[in-house]
Amino acid sequence: MTQTSSPAGAATPVYRRRNNGIFHYVVLIVLSLICLAPIWIMISTSFKPDVAVQSSTPMWFFFVPTLDNYVNIFGRGNFDRYLGNSLIIALSSTLLTLLAGGLCAYALARAQFRGRSFLANGTLLIRMVPPAVLAIPVFAIVTGFAIDADFVVLILLYTALNLPFAIWLLFGFYQQIPVELEEAAIVDGASPLQVFFQVLMPLMKSGYAVAAIFTFRIAWNEFILALLLTGRQSRTLPVATSTFITDTGVEWGRIMAMGTLIAIPPLLFTFFAARQIIAGMTAGAVKG
Known part of the structure; x- marks a missing residue:
């Protein structure tokens, strides 16, 4: 052998x-x-x-x-108020962004006209404007009109800042859903609102999860606009963190403790939506 x-x-x-x-x-x-x-x-x-x-x-x-450091933060008695302010502003702007962005993205995905994809992608250019550039004009407008509703102003501002990204992202998802599904639902007697909320929304969970994560994170962490437009009672957590920088020095231990607490909600949000985010990242490519 x-x-x-x-x-x-x-x-x-x-x-x-x-x-x-x-x-x-x-x-x-x-x-x-x-x-x-x-x-x-x-x-x-x-x-x-x-x-x-x-x-x-x-x-x-x-x-x-x-x-x-944590005892000092909670002992000041204002942490609960700042946490509530941040949650109200971040969650409200996220919900408004998803609602308005979803409707705009759906209209762009289903309307047939020249330059539709260019318009959808061009909205992302607006998001590239940093909030610091808008800080002085927005502050001048708010003070000029003597607007006292800090929460409402910040919610509308964060919604406007996050809408371009939400529209661009959700536009790609809506393009991947066959129009025949909507037509079949209409034939079965569903109204346009029923088609949108009962047929399309369950199929868009991944896209909305990705948009919600990015929108919430930006609204939760934003500092410049919140610093200019909030008062002592309406401060958000990032603005409250800056109060540990005093004339006598920088309280690094308190600042790091506040930073750790601020990082927890976005991390939890991302952790529980990880599966939807991964599906959204792989399925949300924009088609021409």
């Missing part, structure tokens, strides 16, 4: 693929550590006493943790 031997170099590609796989994992681990390092610094600093925070020698891991 004769045996055939494989060439000596045949095993080289196997080792090369294995080495490439190890290299890719090492790169991913290093990049993950770089991305997680600021989060760790923020969380660890929030549990450090003032002595450890102000120490000239960095204490990354070895320090005695304390809850003094």
